[in-house]
Amino acid sequence: MEGKMLAAHFDVPGEPENLYVKEVSKPVPKEGEVLVEVHASALNRADLLQRRGKYAVPPGASQILGLEAAGKVVALGPGADGRWKIGDRVMALLAGGGNAQYVNVHSCQLMPIPAGMTDTDAASVPEAWLTAYQLLHFVGKVQKGETVLIHAGASGVGTAAIQLCRLAGAVPMVTAGSADKLEFAKKLGAAAGFNYKEEDFGTKCLEATNNVGADIILDCVGATHWEKNLQALNTDGRWVVYGLMGSGQINGDFLTKLLWKRGSLLGSLLRTRSSKYKAELVKAFTENALPYFTPGGPVQLRPIVDSVYPLEKIAEAHRRMEENKNTGKIVLQVPV
Ligand SMILES: NC(=O)c1ccc[n+]([C@@H]2O[C@H](COP(=O)([O-])OP(=O)(O)OC[C@H]3O[C@@H](n4cnc5c(N)ncnc54)[C@H](OP(=O)(O)O)[C@@H]3O)[C@@H](O)[C@H]2O)c1
Missing domain, CATH: 3.90.180.10 (Medium-chain alcohol dehydrogenases, catalytic domain)
Structure with a gap:
C-alpha cells in the first residue's frame, strides 16, 4: 500500500x-x-x-x-x-x-x-479540551470564584469544561438530559445539575446562586434555551454561544432582555480560526492544563x-x- x-x-x-x-x-x-x-x-x-x-x-x-x-x-x-x-x-x-x-x-x-x-x-x-479551554479563558475570560453554567454537561466539551472550571477556581453548574448524565457531571466536579427536559434551569440556576445567576454561560444549544439563559445570567454576565444544537432561530424580545442584564453575547468557533490563533491556544493549553493530566498534582484532569x-x-x-x-x-x- x-x-x-x-x-x-x-x-x-x-x-x-x-x-x-x-x-x-x-x-x-x-x-x-x-x-x-x-x-x-x-x-x-x-x-x-x-x-x-x-x-x-x-x-x-x-x-x-x-x-x-x-x-x-x-x-x-x-x-x-x-x-x-x-x-x-x-x-x-x-x-x-x-x-x-x-x-x-x-x-x-x-x-x-x-x-x-x-x-x-x-x-x-484535542478538540473537546481545546474548545473548552478557549471558551473559558480566551473568550469567556473566567475569573476565580465565578459561576459557570455549562449546557450539555456530559458531552465531550462539557466534561472537559467542568474540570477546567475547577482548575481555574471557578464553580461549574451543568444542564443535561438525564439523571445519569447529571450524576456523572457532579462526580466530575459540577456543583449543581439541572435536567433541562424536566426542570426550569433558569429558575433552578437562580435558586442555586442566591438569585445572582451565572457569570458565564457556555451554550451549545442556542434558540431553545435562550429565555432561560437570560433568566440564569448574572448582570454583566458573559453568554458564550458555540453550538446550535437547539437551533439558531429566535423569536421574542431577545435584545430587550439581554440589554436589561447588560449581558455580553459572544460567539466562538474553533475550526475556522487562523493557524496563529490555534498555535496560541495550543501553547496556552500545553503550558497551563496539560501538566495536570499527569497523576500526582493537586488537581487531576482526566480524559x-x-x-x-x-x-x-x-x-x-x-x-x-x-x-x-x-x-x-x-x-x-x-x-x-
Ligand atoms: N464552536 C466550537 O469551536 C465547537 C467545538 C467543538 C464542539 N462544539 C459544539 O459543542 C457541542 C458539544 O459537542 P460534543 O462533541 O462535545 O458533543 P457530544 O459529546 O456529542 O454531546 C452532545 C450532547 O448535547 C446534548 N444535546 C443534543 N441535542 C440537544 C438539544 N437540542 N438541546 C439540549 N441538549 C442537547 C445531548 O446530551 P443530553 O442527553 O444531555 O441532552 C448530547 O449527548 C456541539 O454543539 C458542538 O457542535 C463547538
Missing part, C-alpha cells in the same frame, strides 16, 4: 450507513507540516453535520472527517518546527483528516501525549472516554453520538 492509506469516506451526504472505509492517497507533509501516523481519532458533532452535508470544510482543509487524532510523528515537511522528531507520541488538533491512517498537521497544532496516557485517551483530548469503536465501525459510532447516548468522547481506533 505504498502511497496509500485507509480513511473513512462517504460518497453522498446522509445517514451513518453512508460511511465506509476506503483506500485513498496518503498525504505528503507540506511546508511547516508534520505527518502523523494515526492510532486513534475521536468524533465530534461537526463530523455528524459534515456527513449530512451541513458543514462546509474550511478552505485548504482535508475533506476526510476527523478533527483530532493521536499517534506518532512519521515524517517532517520542509520548515517543520524543530520541536518534533520522528517517533514522538503526539496528539493533534485538526481542521479535518483525522479518521484515517495518516494525517498532515501544522506542527504548532501538535501536543505531546503526557507520560502514561494511552492513544485512546489522547485522541479524546473522559465513553466508548471505543474500530474505524470500520464508524457508522455505529456516529449513530451513538446522534442518539445522544454518549457521556464523554467516542473514540475510533485506527488500524496501524
Whole structure:
C-alpha cells in the first residue's frame, strides 16, 4: 500500500450507513507540516453535520472527517518546527483528516501525549479540551470564584469544561438530559445539575446562586434555551454561544432582555480560526492544563472516554453520538 492509506469516506451526504472505509492517497507533509501516523481519532458533532452535508470544510482543509487524532510523528515537511522528531507520541488538533491512517498537521497544532496516557485517551483530548479551554479563558475570560453554567454537561466539551472550571477556581453548574448524565457531571466536579427536559434551569440556576445567576454561560444549544439563559445570567454576565444544537432561530424580545442584564453575547468557533490563533491556544493549553493530566498534582484532569469503536465501525459510532447516548468522547481506533 505504498502511497496509500485507509480513511473513512462517504460518497453522498446522509445517514451513518453512508460511511465506509476506503483506500485513498496518503498525504505528503507540506511546508511547516508534520505527518502523523494515526492510532486513534475521536468524533465530534461537526463530523455528524459534515456527513449530512451541513458543514462546509474550511478552505485548504482535508475533506476526510476527523478533527483530532493521536499517534506518532512519521515524517517532517520542509520548515517543520524543530520541536518534533520522528517517533514522538503526539496528539493533534485538526481542521479535518483525522479518521484515517495518516494525517498532515501544522506542527504548532501538535501536543505531546503526557507520560502514561494511552492513544485512546489522547485522541479524546484535542478538540473537546481545546474548545473548552478557549471558551473559558480566551473568550469567556473566567475569573476565580465565578459561576459557570455549562449546557450539555456530559458531552465531550462539557466534561472537559467542568474540570477546567475547577482548575481555574471557578464553580461549574451543568444542564443535561438525564439523571445519569447529571450524576456523572457532579462526580466530575459540577456543583449543581439541572435536567433541562424536566426542570426550569433558569429558575433552578437562580435558586442555586442566591438569585445572582451565572457569570458565564457556555451554550451549545442556542434558540431553545435562550429565555432561560437570560433568566440564569448574572448582570454583566458573559453568554458564550458555540453550538446550535437547539437551533439558531429566535423569536421574542431577545435584545430587550439581554440589554436589561447588560449581558455580553459572544460567539466562538474553533475550526475556522487562523493557524496563529490555534498555535496560541495550543501553547496556552500545553503550558497551563496539560501538566495536570499527569497523576500526582493537586488537581487531576482526566480524559473522559465513553466508548471505543474500530474505524470500520464508524457508522455505529456516529449513530451513538446522534442518539445522544454518549457521556464523554467516542473514540475510533485506527488500524496501524
Ligand atoms: N464552536 C466550537 O469551536 C465547537 C467545538 C467543538 C464542539 N462544539 C459544539 O459543542 C457541542 C458539544 O459537542 P460534543 O462533541 O462535545 O458533543 P457530544 O459529546 O456529542 O454531546 C452532545 C450532547 O448535547 C446534548 N444535546 C443534543 N441535542 C440537544 C438539544 N437540542 N438541546 C439540549 N441538549 C442537547 C445531548 O446530551 P443530553 O442527553 O444531555 O441532552 C448530547 O449527548 C456541539 O454543539 C458542538 O457542535 C463547538
